[in-house]
Every structure is written in structure tokens, then in C-alpha cells.
Amino acid sequence: MPLRLLKYGLSKDYPVTGDIPATPDLKPSYDVVIVGGGGHGLACAHYLSKYHGITNVAVLEKGYLAGGNTARNTTTIRSNYITKEGIAFYKEGVQLYEEMSEELDFNVMFSQRGQLTLAHTEATLRSFHLRAEMGKHAGTNIEVVDAQTVKELSPHLNMDEGGPLEIIGGLWHSDGGTARHDAVAWGYAAQASRRGVEIHQRTEVEGFDIEAGNITKVRTNRGTISAGQVMIAVGGMNYDMALKAGVELPIRCFPLQAMVTQPLKPWLHTLVSSVSLHTYLVQSSRGEIVIGGGSDPYQLYSTRSTLDMKEHLAEGATHLFPFLHGVRLLRQWAGITDMTPDYSPIMGASPLKNLWLDCGWGTWGFKATPVAGKYMAQTIANQKVAPMLEPFTMERFATFDLLNEMGATAASH
Amino acid sequence: MTRLPAPYGSRINRAKPVRFSFENKPFEGFEGDVIASALAAGGQWMLSRSFKYHRPRGLMSMAGAEADTLVQLPSDPNAQADLTPVTEGLKVTAQNVNGSLENDRDAFMDKLGRFMPVGFYYRTFMGPARSSWLKLWEPLIRKKAGLGVIDLKAPHQDYEKANLYCDVLVVGGGHAGLAAAIEAAQGGADVILAEMEPELGGALTYRRGSDAMLHDLLYQARKLPNLRLMTGTTVNGWFEDNWLPLIQGRKLFKTRAQEVILATGCIEQPAIFRNNDLPGVMLGSAAQRLMRHYAVKPGSRAAMMAANPDGYRVALDLLEAGVEIALLADPRPGGSGGGLADDLRAKGVRIVQGQFEEARGKSHVSEVKIAGEWVPCDLAVVSVGYAPMWQLPCHAGAKLGYDEDTAQFSLTLPDAPIGAAGGVAGLFGAEAVAASAQSAAQTALARLGKDTRDIAPVPDSEASLANFELPVNANPKGKDFIDRDEDLQVKDLQNAVKEGYSELELVKRFSTVGMGPSQGRHSALATARTVAKATSRKVAEVGVTTARPPFAPETLGVLSGHHHPAERRSALHQEHIRLGADMRPVGAWRRPYFYGPKTDAKRLIEEEVHAVRNGVGVLDVSTLGGLEVRGPDAGEFLNRIYTMAYKKQPVGRCRYCLMTNEMGTVIDDGVAYRLAEDLYYVTATTGAVARVYSDMLFWNAQWRLDVDVLNVTAAFSGFNITGPKARAIVEALESDIDFSRDGFAYLDGREGTVAGVPVRAMRIGFTGELSYELHCPSTYAKTLWDAVMQAGVTHGLRPYGLEASRILRLEKGHILIGQDTDALTSPDELGFGWAVSKTKPFFVGKRAIEMRRNKGLPRKLVGLTFDGPDVPGESCLVLKDDIPVGHVTSVLWSPTLNTHIALAYVHGDDAAEGTPVTVKCRNGARVTAPVRGHAFFDPDNKRQEL
């Protein structure tokens, strides 16, 4: 038994750590106002307070802490991207996850059991080779494996030999994994608030006062505050929030759905995803099988679930693992994703001098939580975009410097 | 154990015994029994061990409201023992047990509870090393995780799906549901009533004194031809526009209802006290179900806690069934059971004011503490309150509130064609339930445009069923379970709040309350009350967590049904198989990869290449997209869709087509053959034609040009006859087309007949050789193919497959869209400036191509050859100063040139012929090769114009 459990067992009362302080009254002014109390906003607050000495920070959250996409994603962490800019960024993301429990003194249960992406067509295999070559060149653990190795990595897969969905190979990313999403946000919140950052739940930003290209005031349902620097990181509501500051983002919102089964004794040890079937599966530490796939087919700001997406995901899951047909589904849910035209995020400067963007995360924001937090904090602290974030500038849509990650996210979040 | 005599046991058939086993011990039940009832009849009350502490657990609700009844069936993990019928020979085992159910080696976990407070795992299992979670702790925890065991060899089962339609869907076949369905059907609507239990009636099937009413309702319901009664059918969710999945066994009925009436009733709620999870502690409705449905006596001596009239009725039922009532505790201050209490007292039952403070027992309840007194018993029954079945209404957008007066959750329905009646609407008395049901039905009928009648509301005579706040009787020593699925005690929720997780959703996420298999069915009310108290808020402010589908756990099999991956066959599918082709999937099609046995692939493919280069070969190109673009504006339309100019293209000529999207990215290519002034026949790539076709229609929905587009992909088949001897073959065919060199020039197109078959012939090809492509209506394909093959015999005509085709095209440096291009490839990057008209005012992508051109060329597709031992594979990186600037898109061995040839993106500055570029092989080796033009073979294109 780990020693820390003794502390609980031997204390007369439950020893309260107090991870999340009660929401205080708003002060008139903050050095930094972070709009959005999800993983990204809280991570940024943590890095600002711990590494840049900036603690006069307010994190404003409309609902409850980390209740948006941080709570709704399927927690995949990986760096098997195509562009060198993407790989460098997400590779550091994976490294920060490896250190995160220690950094936060909060167990985020980063479970690096590897991600296996399946190829059913030669075109998919070709794209895997490109990911592997790019990844290997950047020093990540990634390789293309043949059908035999796929079978060894995930022995219960239906290989569909000779069939229309025959598995002809795979992309094995041994660094890939999952983490407990809520814990990531709570760990950052606990650390940041211990250093003086204020976390305001049920605090909705209603508008901004702008003078001479600067945000001067942030208007909320609990009062108006003035802000030195402002960051927007509100997931599915980024388009709307930026518009309140007069900034038009190239973003469209689509629901992304997922579902989970009843707990089973562990049998699926890696994350398995299929590009052709738009389905991925991972078994959590609780024993539940989490199943996800592609976004909904049309624009919508709703976290409603659909039966058709559930049928589609069940089809994919039972095709890959036919014996799952008797396993029972417990719950389905959805998040709202903010998709950009090149399937890459928008980070850094905005047309306003003191407004910083952390937007356009689409379906892959969770894995970037620490690395986006780290470099957004650096950007805000220096009031200059960190070099790591430069490729992700919003300006790229005016200059055709798009990031070539299109098609990179299918079924692999 | 003997069963109670009839009429107890409405669901069992005593003439049909069923033998099965539990934990390898034999048991006998009857047809109609569920696993839990048959086991209880056999004296087996313990069914499982709990999730975390491995405490003994048994049935509490007999209604699927707790995970404790989950058992393992051979191919069915997590089956609900209180809902799953027994079948002959069924092998049932307990879940989450280390060793045996009786002697669980993990039972010591119960003693360690104090070391495992809420969320403890967030604060530990981190050391000693950074990798300890992954390497040490997680494997340990994973071993303990989960409940049932998956059968990796579970045999295939057929699951079926169908669509259903009705005017009114009534969910729930209890009093309210039956009354609503009857009213709606009598009003002329087409009605479906879905009831999840195997018999209709809901609580009327077990509630005291309901027989006559049930009989009458069933009689009325069954004589209505427009009322379809579906039992054993769970309405498992509500989705937009009244789209509801009805699950009946292994069949899913996807149901579209004009109107939905929710008559889902209530779910009885447990009481919180120390050891409230012991087997033998159950809800009043569970005791009644055991007796009425299955003739099982729930115990011999009962302690009873009743905070409403139903509890008193349960006590009367127990007495009648021969169960001794040791004591009835009524926690209500000054509470009295009225006449029911008098009846009980008359029968010698002692009634005290008080509540269950604690229970005791090893693996079954043996005594209960009431008002300081320990009362020996083998059954502890609680009837203290209800919660409306909020799940389905909440899926539909209903708001769940809390009425402080009645101490009940209450539902407010959305403005939609949805109604509610009976218990879910907070009504209990028979007259009030019936009136609410009739009223809901009339509202639905009115919206359906049917004749209606007025229904007067009736006061609820049983309102007292819901006027007591369920006691949350926390015990300082704990084991007072709020959520049995997740082994959560009162203090766990209180401590979560103390840690700052004070919003209900955060309490849920931190403690996992409500996240177990029963999804809050038995815990939501107590959770809300506990959190409200801990945060000094009103229960209404705390609410419940969002209800999400499904209502009850549903199998992945019933959701997936039969899986049918798309499959299309070209007209010559069987012909290729007869010729021994290795058929490979290309989208939904299958195409010949090469002809002959797999073991000889390499030799055969090379032979096919040589046949084309030195003699003649034929390729089936039928899967290529075919589009007819016709009308006075056809030329203008193509001018806007493709990058070249088509308006002045002469009739009888073919022209290359390059398609870009609005971002200037190359997305398809093909050939346009102008058959007439107002008719073009345009090809598209196999994989893209569906999209090209719909994009064309989309653009013209905006442009409104006088043009019509038709997808004739499947309607036309095509063969490309290619090689130096191609002309000899086509000239040997019986035809009215002049195939001669002068009569039919390169890029000409001709219509005519060949071997009696109407054809569109084009001098186009992908191989760089003299080529004739013959297209014909697909029903003639076999005739034409046979004629071509016949004519080819003397010339050694050989059919060739996709792989040879890829080699031949790469030798000529022809690009494959999707392989040599990606989501950003511009025509300039391909060196296809020649294919982009500079004079047209507009085509899709023109402006973006120009804007991108002004930025300079970041990369360019060039040819490379590799002679050394290290040959890069597809997708290998092109490096400049060790930074990736491009990659190899295609690389193959050329049997014609005896070298490896490749197309690759190189840095824009390195695109000039002769510039050395470095490529990194898969093994890490760097090789350098000089840039070449695209065409490796016959760069002057002499052969195709022979």
C-alpha cells in the first residue's frame, strides 16, 4: 500500500486538501483574464503562476470547472501527426504528460499503453508511412507494422482476411495513451489556485470593452473587470466568444460523440482505431470500453446524442471485435468541436493587441492541454508569440500558409 | 424452498421446471423465473461482490436499479439477474469475485475502506518513479477493474433492425400507459404501447388490490385493433423529432412517433443507513414483485420501514404471505398509517416511530436497529419514497426540478409533441393517474388533428405517497451506501464537496457517483439531498446530472445489426475471376491487381508491363468515373469546373481535365471528349467520381447554367487497348470507325459500332503507348471484350492489372491524384502550369492558384531514380539541411528501365533538373539523386502518337 494512503487511514477526520477553492468575489482588475476554465485555460494559469510569476490572474468559467470539452473528450494523447510543426508541438505535449502527475502532485493516470491505428487500404498505409517517417525523424516512437504484427499487438482483432475491410497493416505509436481528463484540469486548478490564481465558476463573459485595439474591460454576469491581457480558450464557444471581441475566427462547430460500455475485466490493452471505419476503442482503468469516431456530419452547437452515430460506432466496434456484440453500452455523450479549415489549431495573436487566442482545437485539444498551456503562458508573459506557436497563427488563412494536417485526424483524436 | 401457492407467481409456469447452475451449484426454477427469483427461491440471496470493497450483495429493487444483480453468463457479461430469464442448462456465475462468491479473497478490501477515501487514487500511486503508474500501479488496478468477463469466442448472433411508425407511442404499460393508449386508440390514432417487462400492468401486477383494474384495462386494450401492445420492449432513449429505439430481445425497432406519451412511472428509492447494502435489505416493491410475480417468499421475519401508505400495504402483503412482521418503523414525525395502520395493528404488528439506523449480518441481514433497539430479522424492507423515471423525459429536454413541498423530483416537459402521465408526472392515486393519462392522450389527439373530448383533472388521493423527505441517515462509521454500484458512502460525497468539488457534476466526476451501471437510478435523489446539505443549497439548485441515452444498458450487437460494407461489381467482374485475376478492393469495387497465381506475382506483373511496352495489353477501366455533361452551356460549365478551356474544344476531340477546389488544391483529373456541340463525356478517377458529380451539381445549383450532368459510371464500361500493336487489333475488329493513323489521331474521339456494339472510342492512355480506349454501355461489355480478346489472339493481347498499370504510368511520370497529391497540392507544385488556362475569367480555384503563385513555390513534384542498394520507400522524406521539405509519393521498380523510379516533392529551390536532393530511406540511410523530369520513359511522347 502506498504510504500516502496511511495518511487517510490514520487520520481521525478526512484530511482535506481543498483542491478547488470556493469562487471568490471578482476584483476590479487582473493582470491576466483567462476566459474559459477548461484544461487549456487552467494549464495556462498554472504555467503563468509557476514559471512566470504572474499570479494576479482570473480564470472565468461560465459553468462548472472543466465542464466543456475537457470533460467530454475521449482522452487520447499522441503525437503521430504529419507536419513537422505539429509533431514538434505534440511531441512536447506527450513529454509534458509524462511529467504531469509529478508536476501537479496529482495523479492524472497517464497510461501510455500505445496506440494502434489500422490500415485497410494501401492509401491509408501510405499515409501511415508518412507519419512514421516524419515522426521518426523528429524522434518520436512510431512505426508502420505489418498485418502479422498488428495481430500480435492486438490479438483479438478481426483481420477480415480476403474481405472488404482486410487489415493490411497498422501504425504503432507506443508513446500514445490516455489520461484521466478531469484530473488534468483539477490538478492544474489546484496548483494555480495555491499560487493565487482565482478561479471563478458560474462566471460568464458577456462582452468586452475595446479601446484603440485593446481590450480594456471584460464584462461578466458578476460584474465588469479590467484586464491587462486576455486569453480566450472556451472550446466549442470560441467562435462566439471571439466575435464578442469583434474577432472573426475561421471556425465551424460540429458535435463529436462518444460512448462507453459497462465495465469489463481488462482485455483490450492498447488504443485501437480504424481509419476506414471511423471508429476507435480504448479500455479505461475502470474496465469500460470507450468508443469514439468522427464528428457529426453537419454544423451544430448542441451536445445532444444521436442514435445513428451510436449505431455507426457499434457497427465499427463489432466489426473490429465481433465478440463485443453482447457487451452493453452504458452511456453516450457529445462535445462541441471548433474546427478550422486546415484541421489545426489557432494559437497566438489576434487583431487586438492584448487578446490571445487558444482556439480551433476541433477534436484534438485534450492532448495539447499542457503544451498549449505552457506556450500560451510564455506568449502572454512576454506579450510575444512563442516560436513554438508561430506556425499556428490565425494569419495563415490570409497568407495560404496552411498546415497540411487535413485528413490527419480521422478516427484518431 | 417451497414457493407460495397460486395466485402468487403470475409470471412462472410451475409445470415447466428449468434447471440451471449458479457458481457451479445446481438450482431449479420455473419457466418465467428470472435468475434472481429462481436463486432466491433456492435460498441463494447473495449474487455478487461489490465493485470496490467486495462486500456481499444481493437484490434490492428487482427492477434493474442496481449493479449488484449483475451476473456472468457464458457469452454475456454483466447480465441483470433480476431481469434476465432463466433457461435450461444456463451456467450463471458471480462477477467481481476473487476465489468464490462465499469466500472472496478480496473481501479484506472492506476493512481497508478508511485507507481508500473518495478520489484517493488522484493523490497516490504516483511514485516511486515517473513511470510507476504505468509500470506498477496501473497493472495492479487493472487487474481489479471491471465487472464481467468478455467471452473472446462469443458465437455470432443475428441482430435485426426495423423501422416502425405510429401516431402515438406510449412508453410504459402500467396503469397510466394502458389508460393513455386506450384513450388515444379509441380516439382513432394508430398507437403503439411499449412495456419493458414481460407482462403489461406495471405496478398493477404487484401492488395490493389492483387485480380488477388491471383486468379491465387489459380487456379494453386488447380489443382495439389500432393499438399494438409490445411487451418485453424497452424504449431505450429519446432522440430528436420523436425518434426512439425500441429494443425487443435482439431486435431494434427504430420508431418514428408523431406523439409520445411518457408513462414510465416511478422508481422506488432506497434508504440510507449503515449496512443498507446487506442482502435481505430490499425495497417494498421488490418484496412484492418476488411474491406476486415469482411466488417467492422474501423472508420469514421482516423488519419494515414505511414512510408512505405503500409501505403499510407491503406489510399487509407480507403478513398475508406468511411473513412475520417483527416491527414496522414509520420515520414520519407524528406519522400514522391511518386505516392501513389499524389493519396492521389488528393483526398484531407493532408500529413505532423511527427508522432503520443500522443493519447487521454476515452475508445476509440478521438484525436491524430501530430507535436504539436491535430487531432480529432475515428481511428488512424499506418503502420510503419514489423518484420519477426522469431519464427519457430528460433525453427529450425536460427539466428536472425538485418540489420542496412534496420532497419529490418533478419534471417540466419541453414544448414538443411529448406528454406525460401517471407516476412520472408525480401522480399516484388511480383516478388522478387515469385522468392524467386520458388528458395526455387527448392533447396528442388534438395535435394529430383528431376529434377530442375534455378531461377534467382529478385530485391525487395518494398524494401522501410523496410527501416525505427520504432520510439520509449517515453513520459516523460509514458503510451507509448512497451509490451501491460504486461503493460510495455519505461521507464520500461530503468529502468531495470539502475538496471543492461542490457543483453536482464535479461531485459526480470526483466521486464517480451515478457513473456505475445503474446510472444513478437508486442514487440520484440521495445524492442531490446530500450535496444540497453539504453545500447549504436547495435540492432544486443541485438537481441531477445530465441524463444521457441509453435508458438501460443495451448491447452493441442490437445497435450494429447486420454490417454491410458497400460492394459494387463492374460488368466484367466474373470475367476477370475466370481469367485468374487477383482481385483487390478499390473503394467499393474490386479490380484485377494482376492475372495469375499469387505466388508468381512479381514475374506476372513484369510480364504484363513488357506486353504493353513490346506488344499489346488491355486494361479494364470500367470503374473510372464517367459523366455526361450536356446542354447549351456545357462548354461554359466545364470552363468553370476545370482548369483548361473547353468552349472551343472541337467536336471529336479529347482534352485533359484538371479539377481544383476553391483553395486551388488539385482534387481530380480526367479527360473530356466532346461528342457534340452540347455533349461532353468526361472521365473522373474511380475514387472521386461520386464527389466530382455532387460538386458539379452543387456548383450548378448556384450558377444555374443551362446544363445537365449525369453520372454514367456504372452505365459505361471501358477497355484501354495499349501498346505498339494496339492499332492492329482495333483495325481487325468489325467496325464503322476508321482506326487508321490518319483517320484517328492522338486525342481524337469517335463514335460508332465495334462488333455490333455502340462505342465511344478515344485515343487516350495512361501508359504512353499507342492506345485506344473503347467505352460501351455496360450490358454490351462482355460482347465487346470477347471481340477484342478474339481480335487480339494473333497479336498476343494480354489483359493486365492495376499494378502493371501503376508501373506503366510511373514510367511516364503520370500522376495519381490522392497518391502524388495531398490536401494542399497546387497545379504549380505539379508543374501543371500548362493545364491551367490563363485567359479564362474564372474557374473554381483560379483566384487561390494565383494568390499562392505570388507567394513562390514551396515545393515541387519531380522525378528521381535510384540505382544503389538503398532505395527509399513511399513516403520517405526528402531532406534539405536535414529538415523535411517533401516526400516520395510514388516509387516502383521499372522493368522497362531496370531501375527504381520515383516521384517526390522537393524544395521549390531544388526543382531544376540535375539538382541533387537527399532522401532518407526507411532504414535511415540517406541517398542522393539528381532531379529529373516526370517522364522517365519516352520523354518526348513519341510512342503515344505513333
Place this chain on the structure above:
Amino acid sequence: MKILTCPMNGPRNINEFQSFGPLKANPDPETTSDQDWARHLFRADNTRGVIVEWWRHVPSNYFFLAERNATTNEVIRTFDPSELEAAQ
């Protein structure tokens, strides 16, 4: 499943349709600045209120327009593209 009412085929399950995204203005490529053209390419209406968007009924290949609330998913109306022409 959501119902979408096709002006030609009537009410159908929405999975019979394919979304082609919000209706866009048709700027003149001759007179539009690079900056505005880029905006035309990459920006689409993503308001949380009513959007006008293109749909295709896949089995009949019929294109039409819908006014739909992107937050409530309520379809306000659907109409044939000729109505746009008439409005212009």
C-alpha cells in the same frame, strides 16, 4: 433522428441528406482584394442562431437550401435554390 423536409421529396431522415455548409456570398474575383478573397474561402457562417445552408438529398441528387437554427437544430424552412435567384 432529425427530420429534414426536402422541398422535392418531403420529410426524410436527415441521414438521407448531405450538408454542403452555409450559403456564401459570391464575391466578384475581379474586384475582390486578396484579403477578402481569403476570408471568402476560409470563413463560414458559424453563428449560434439561424444559418442558411446547402443540402443535397442524396438519393435524388437534389440540392436545396435550409434555414436552420444551429443551436436548437430547429429547421425553420427549406426551399428550392430558384427562390434565391428570384430574391436577387
Place this chain on the structure above:
Amino acid sequence: MRLYPLDPQGAAEGTPLITGPVSLRDDSRTPRFGLKGRGTVSFLQAQGYEVPEVNRIANGLLRLGREEAVVLNHPEDLRTRWDAAAAPKGYYSWREETWAMMHLSGPHLFDLMAKICPVNLANGAFAQGEIAQTRVGYVEAITWRDDRGGPGFSVLFDIAATAFFANAVATAAGEFERETA
């Protein structure tokens, strides 16, 4: 010689067509003259055809769009007359080549249609003379009541999917076969 998919040596050769609770018949040899585009309706009217509303069928003429129609079992000279007519007369749309044509009937007809088609085709809900352009058996299709020889539905769909369609119908009907057995 013209070869349809289910003919010997055709693409779907050997695919069994079920009979029993549901029966599937191949009608792909039925002549079907299709026109699409401007002039379609006026040409057909000029030939004496009564052209019904969109998505209605009358006397073997299916109106599939404002300017799209198919004539089943048309006289042989209709094509010749069309060839000779002056534009606008619609454009020829190769319907005997693009589409297979099949007919479904049998005692479990309506149960089966509810499984393979999302449109409510029940008696009363879907009338004689109506056409549904929708999805049948997982492929895009056009279907209508065709009661010659008892209740039935005719279906037009992608000719390349002939084997797929027949197999999908057989799988869906399997449930009724098992019931009957």
C-alpha cells in the same frame, strides 16, 4: 448480345434471389427510357404521355424530378422518335444501363420493407402511384408499389450493386425464414 448482372457470366452471376416469406425477382430486362434535363416533360407530353407530379408514377411513367422521367416498357420507337425530335427534348439518361430493376413481394413483404427502407411504405401511409427516392437495402434507390400479382414493390438502383442488394435483402429476410422454419 446484352448481358445483365444476373445473367450467366454477368457480374452478379450465381447470386441467389430469395423466395419464400419474401420473394425477389429480377426485372432488369424491363425496357426503361429515361430522360433528364430541360425539355424532358415537353417532349414526353408531345408524345402523348400524361406526365404526373414529381415523385408520382402514372401509366408506367415515373416522374423523378422537375425535368426527369423514366418510361417503363416503352414502345421500341420512342428512342427513335426522341432522336428525331428537336431540342429541347431532355437528354438521354441511360436508365437501362445505370439501374438494375427488381421486384419484391411475399407474405412478409411489408415487414421486410420496414427493415430495408427508412420510408414508411405501409398500406395507407404510401399510396399506389407514389414514388420514394430513398435508400433501399443500403443503396440509393427509387421504389414504388407494383401490385401486379399481389402486393409488391419495384426498386430501381445502381446496377453495379445488384449482387450486394440481393444479398442484403436475403440477410434481412433471414429473420422471417428462421421464424417460418
